[in-house]
Amino acid sequence: MSTQRSGLVFDERFLAHDTGSESRVQMRSGFFDLTPEPHPSSAVITRRIKEFLDGSGLTAQMLPIAAREAIDEELLPYHTREYLAGIREHCYGGPKEGPWGSIDEETVLNPGSYEAARYAVGGALNAVATVLQGQVRNAYALLRPPGHHALRNQAYGFCIFNNAVLAAQYARKQFGIERIMIVDWDVHHGNGIQDAFYADPDVLFVSLHQQNWFPRLSGELEQVGCGAGVGTTVNIPLPPGTGDRGYQAAFEQIVLPIGLQFRPQLILVSAGQDASWLDPLAQMMMTMDGYRRISALLVQLAEEVCEGRLVMVQEGGYSAPYVPYCTVAAVEPLLGADLGIVDLYATAPELELCQSIFSDETQRALQTIRNWQRQWWKL
Template identity: 70%
Template sequence: MAYRSGLVFDERFLAHDTGVEGKVQLRDRVFQLSPEPHPSSAFITKRTKEFLDISGMTEMMRPVTARPASIEELTMFHTHAYIEGIRAFAQGGPGHGSWGEVDEETILSPGSFEAALYAAGGALNATQAVMEGEVRNCYALLRPPCHHATHNKALGFCVFNNTALAAHYARKRYGLKRIMIVDWDAHHGNGTQEAFYDDAEVLFVSMHQRNWFPKNAGMLEQIGSGAGTGYTINIPLPPGTGDRGYRALFEQLVLPIGIQFQPELIIITAGQDPSWLDPLTQLMMSMDGFRCISRLMLELAEQVCSGRLVMLQAGGYSPAYVPYCTAAALEPLLDVDLGIVDLYAGAPELEECQNSFSQETREALNMARAWHRQWWKL
């Protein structure tokens, strides 16, 4: 059977256990509530895989195995000292030192280091499968996520930067000169930006909720440095951007820039946290919106790089809705319509997410176009 799409998943990803939260801090004391899962819970990944399995999507995709990334591969971006610091921290060691640090929100367990190695290696194998023609495109359901991790800091639930490593790997192994990274996670991909800030061979495009996380990251004015000036594209978005705002963003900015850049490979950092049910953001996309932007990126890939597209799972914190949004993003890659009925079909809130296109969103897109017009024809 000839497969159009590949799927990376490994049960070892689920060994990254972020635990539960229940502590309430008052000024003079602490008390405990019944615990709830950490926002970045393995349950979300597990439930998403079940959705793909039971819907029949998994059997439509070529299995692409994950593997542990080697230390040499990790040091394409991260320092050797940081890698060893993370290994020690996962076993109960210190959270900071001369090697770097782990922020207080990024929880690691004894199984996290191996999970992170396999997630990074899974991203590399997804890239290999696409570059060697085993599949036209590949989706990697990875855990832990990636795009906040810098060369020596674990941040925002991220340990190793799978996206940056995949791009470095594609250049090193296949000699690529033009790679486009599109980060549609609701939070800014600060670590990926760091990796390629002065690099004209990797075009980094991040759309994210403005003035959100990380602090002071992803501002319009951050456009790269040196030879990389103009090759970092930040598009800050207002709360409530919704499906129509995202479609306009891709049609007015992402696609024209991608056509001009002519990448040889497209890598997507695919966070499902812009969804309207996400507890950590307010960008208000529906599953229809994810289907739309995935289709637009696939069409770009078909036009400029023979369909070569790698999609890496990143954020997304609604256990109920992440599986729906992930499946919707996958449908264009597989060229199928499963007829998935939205979890809240008919709800007025959902209709607002699908149909609203506010003046604030229009102004944000106009501002982004005017700014990036200094380097691109828009």
């Protein structure tokens, strides 16, 4: 039995998924180039998170969990065999679409992406195994590429294989876990996770995301599951500018009460730190302190319902300066630690607003969501 409470997955092979840079400006007729800027989903951000974990001393307090290459049989519970072959072929110059499936225009792959994606899945599976075997109470999987947008036969929204979906299926098949709760706090809706478990009453999927954002028409309040799974898809679309207090209220008023009623045996978190106030791809105004609070609430829920068994897997987050701060703030509660890290913009008036705002629009949205979810849950 390890003396560490929490585990950490990271592998340098994740960084071989190189999305390159963006420089070309396309005109109606012709083009010109600017100084290259890294793709939003850059390996630099993942590396900076790991360096922040190392420098803060958190890595030394966590059990290292090795990643490994997931085998086909661990990918096939969601993805098709043809899709695996199509992705591999594209990484070496093959087409972006075919009878096997497709890759959307925003998802950039290179020769290192296929192995990185398989190792990311294997890292998620090993994190689950380490927690369920009792070696640690919880774990953070610092994965790349992310996964929650990936569909059965489509790479989408920077995602190739759906790490969270495959981790849940692995927990069921290998460990006999019957009830799993997946909380997705990435600012973009986890359409791939929703797709995988839409008719499944034994996987509770709860997504908090910016309303009417990405993917289009995905994550609407009315999307609640189908067949036996009606009620176990819980979408919490939030207005721009929700901020720390709004997110905390969403957890306290909706996520935690539903989790207490469902009583999962394992909680997975799709942890995308792209709802921050500095993220270029959204407008939700969260701070590192807000991430620390919602992480602590999920740790508390896990302690109450499933002996602390909680696994967080990295999803999005596109502010290279700030994502490491928010990620470390999310990791601290896993260890019961508060390192006293000073926010990158501690003196900024915008930061204070992000921490204090709780708009009428946000409060109305939460009330609407509660009223709707009362058809299936006591709220």
